[in-house]
Amino acid sequence: MSYPIMLDMTNKQAVVVGGGKVAERKIRGLKEANANVVVVAPEITEYIQQLADEGALVWRKKYFSPDDVEDAFLIIAATNNREVNKAVAQAAQPYQLINVVDTSAQSNFYVPSIVRRGKLTIAVSTEGASPTLAKKISREIAEMYDEDYGNYIDFLYECRQYILQNVGDSHKKQQLLQAITDEEFRKGANWEKEFQKLFEQVMGE
Numbered sequence: 001m002s003y004p005i006m007l008d009m010t011n012k013q014a015v016v017v018g019g020g021k022v023a024e025r026k027i028r029g030l031k032e033a034n035a036n037v038v039v040v041a042p043e044i045t046e047y048i049q050q051l052a053d054e055g056a057l058v059w060r061k062k063y064f065s066p067d068d069v070e071d072a073f074l075i076i077a078a079t080n081n082r083e084v085n086k087a088v089a090q091a092a093q094p095y096q097l098i099n100v101v102d103t104s105a106q107s108n109f110y111v112p113s114i115v116r117r118g119k120l121t122i123a124v125s126t127e128g129a130s131p132t133l134a135k136k137i138s139r140e141i142a143e144m145y146d147e148d149y150g151n152y153i154d155f156l157y158e159c160r161q162y163i164l165q166n167v168g169d170s171h172k173k174q175q176l177l178q179a180i181t182d183e184e185f186r187k188g189a190n191w192e193k194e195f196q197k198l199f200e201q202v203m204g205e
Ligand SMILES: C[C@@]1(CC(=O)O)C2=NC(=C\c3[nH]c(c(CCC(=O)O)c3CC(=O)O)Cc3[nH]c(c(CC(=O)O)c3CCC(=O)O)/C=C3\N/C(=C\2)[C@@H](CCC(=O)O)[C@]3(C)CC(=O)O)/[C@H]1CCC(=O)O
Pocket: 025, 026, 029, 099, 100, 101, 102, 103, 104, 109, 110, 111, 112, 113, 114, 124, 125, 126, 127, 128, 129, 130, 131, 132, 134, 135, 138
C-alpha cells in the first residue's frame, strides 16, 4: 500500500528525461505546481518547445547521462526506451523521488489522475493497476464537483482563518467549521452574509 502525500514543488528541480507525449503530460502537471523543470531529450514536442522558448523550462538537448539528475529533487524517466529509463532509475539516489513511466517497480512514487478545483485537489490512483480506470473515475468525480468549488474552497479558507483567530471556545469553533461545509450552506446565494448570520448566532448562544 502506498503513502499518499501532496508535494510542494515550488522552486524545486524536477528533471524529466524524454520529451514525448507522456513527458509532456507530466511536465504540464509539474509546471502547474510551479516546479523548476529541466527536460533532457534530443527531441521534444511542440508544447515543450514552446515552454523552452518562453524560458518556462530548461531544455538540455542531449541523450541522458547520469549527471543530469544529480541536483534533482524529483525525477521522471519518460523516454520510449526501457533501457534508458532503467539507467535513469539506477542513477537516482535513494533519497530522490523517482518515477519510471514504463516500469512501476523501479519507481518510488506514482502520478495519480487528478481533479482540481482551486485549492481542492482530488487524486485517484490504482497504484499502476489500471491508469485507464483511474482516469475514468476522476472524470466521474469531476462531474460531481463543478468549477465553482474553487471559489467555495477559497471562501472556506478565509472563514477558517477568521474562526481560528476569533473563536476561543472549541465547541463553537467546531460548530462553525462544520456548518460552513454543509451542503445547504454551500448552495446558499451569499456565503459572506450567511456566515455573518451564522457567526452571530453561534457566538450569541
Ligand atoms: C493517471 C495518469 C497520470 C499521469 O500520467 O499524469 C497515469 N497514467 C495516465 C494515463 C494512461 N497511462 C496509460 C494509458 C493507456 C492505456 C493503458 O495502458 O491503460 C493511459 C490512458 C490515457 O492516456 O488516456 C498507459 C500506461 N501507464 C503506465 C504504464 C506502464 C505500466 O503499467 O507499467 C502504461 C502502459 C504503457 C504502454 O505499454 O503503452 C504507468 C503509469 N501510469 C500512471 C499514471 C501511473 C499509475 C497510475 C495509477 O495509479 O493507476 C504509472 C504506474 C506510472 C506513472 O506514470 O506515474 C494518466 C491519466 C491522466 C488523466 O487523468 O488524464
